[in-house]
Amino acid sequence: MDHHRFSWYPCVVATLLVLLWPGQASAGDDADCRRTVERVVKLLPKPPIRVVIVDANQAEPSARRALRRIDAFTTKGSPVVYLTHHSDVLQGALKEWALHEHVLAATIWHEMAHIEGADEAEAQRREEALLTDYIIRGRVDRVEGMRYLAILRSRRGKDGTLKHGQENAEETVNSRVLEHPIAVIECITGR
Numbered sequence: 001m002d003h004h005r006f007s008w009y010p011c012v013v014a015t016l017l018v019l020l021w022p023g024q025a026s027a028g029d030d031a032d033c034r035r036t037v038e039r040v041v042k043l044l045p046k047p048p049i050r051v052v053i054v055d056a057n058q059a060e061p062s063a064r065r066a067l068r069r070i071d072a073f074t075t076k077g078s079p080v081v082y083l084t085h086h087s088d089v090l091q092g093a094l095k096e097w098a099l100h101e102h103v104l105a106a107t108i109w110h111e112m113a114h115i116e117g118a119d120e121a122e123a124q125r126r127e128e129a130l131l132t133d134y135i136i137r138g139r140v141d142r143v144e145g146m147r148y149l150a151i152l153r154s155r156r157g158k159d160g161t162l163k164h165g166q167e168n169a170e171e172t173v174n175s176r177v178l179e180h181p182i183a184v185i186e187c188i189t190g191r
């Protein structure tokens with residue numbers, strides 16, 4: 001796979017669910033999220049099959065606490081990359097902040113690695129490699145990018161092993177959250 005080529009992929013919105021009830025995101029939020037994800041996946045070496053944005057507030061209290069700590073997750077056997085709406089990374093990307101857009105792309109790349117069967121350490125390495133590429137190419141501010149990269153690298157010890165709590169950082173799924181997404185973005189590679 002060529003990690004160094006960044007080309008445009010036609011990203012087609014095939015499905016869009018807007019589920020409104022008290023406390024749920026507005027239709028404007030939904031459209032903003034969709035536009036943002038469509039923009040961000042174009043930064044990736046290849047697009048994900050589907051990205052779904054979920055609201056942690058819709059989860060059961062126990063799962064909600066765990067979901068609030070994560071930006072993204074996957075579920076076993078599914079090709080979907082889930083992003084949490086409250087995530088600082090997504091919120092920054094919604095504001096079109098370059099660092100946040102590229103960090104979000106690297107985060108989606110991490111989840112795509114899991115979908116391809118990578119364990120947590122390997123997914124982290126691929127995420128860091130992509131962010132490093134963005135820094136080298138001057139896509140993000142070098143100082144800010146290196147600072148964020150250092151935080152990512154601190155997830156593992158000097159010997160490369162995962163620090164406590166990293167092994168199952170994403171194993172928090174609640175069906176109610178997954179059934180009522182804020183936005184569903186389908187990406188078609190076109191090749």
Ligand SMILES: [Zn+2]
Nearest residue numbers: 114120123170
């Ligand atoms: Zn992971």
